[in-house]
Amino acid sequence: xxxxxxxxxxxxxxxxxxxxxxxxxxxxxxxxxxxxxxxxxxxxxxxxxxxxxxxxxxxxxxxxxxxxxxxxxxxxxxxxxxxxxxxxxxxxxxxxxxxxxxxxxxxxxxxxxxxxxxxxxxxxxxxxxxxxxxxxxxxxx
Numbered sequence: 183x184x185x186x187x188x189x190x191x192x193x194x195x196x197x198x199x200x201x202x203x204x205x206x207x208x209x210x211x212x213x214x215x216x217x218x219x220x221x222x223x224x225x226x227x228x229x230x231x232x233x234x235x236x237x238x239x240x241x242x243x244x245x246x247x248x249x250x251x252x253x254x255x256x257x258x259x260x261x262x263x264x265x266x267x268x269x270x271x272x273x274x275x276x277x278x279x280x281x282x283x284x285x286x287x288x289x290x291x292x293x294x295x296x297x298x299x300x301x302x303x304x305x306x307x308x309x310x311x312x313x314x315x316x317x318x319x320x321x322x323x
Contacts, residue, residue: 215257215286216245218293223255228297230313231304239277242270247279251309254279255300259286280307 212220216235223233223246237247239254246255254274258267271281282303289296 213257213259213286215259215289219246219255219257219289219296222293222297229301229304231309239279240273242273244274248304251304251307252279253300253303253307254281256281256283257286257289258283 212235220235222228223231223235226232231248232250233246233248233255235246237244239247244254245257247253248255256267256270267283271283274281280303282300284296284299
């Protein structure tokens with residue numbers, strides 16, 4: 183007689199399938215401002231901070247999230263309302279996130295200033311940039 187073994191499986195965060203699909207759709211249909219900012223945030227290119235885009239936090243899909251610093255970046259266009267944004271921000275802050283909001287036009291016209299404000303906030307949150315990876319290559323030994 184064999185011994186029955188229980189297998190426990192670690193399951194990923196439970197995100198409703200519809201919300202997961204909506205986030206995927208939003209990633210594939212980014213606005214010009216989202217594409218421009220993402221080109222500067224992706225691949226840890228902002229001083230080594232890792233950002234993800236169109237990430238679910240509770241019932242909301244956030245434009246950009248730095249999980250390490252618990253920072254959410256939201257880009258707002260004409261479709262955003264202050265009332266909806268306030269409820270969203272309140273929920274995210276209750277989850278321990280800091281929320282920064284920028285207008286799409288602000289990103290399109292001066293992305294460097296937006297990046298400087300994001301870096302300033304990361305510094306204010308007490309998060310130093312991650313250390314640089316060790317140098318490697320074909321240097322002399």
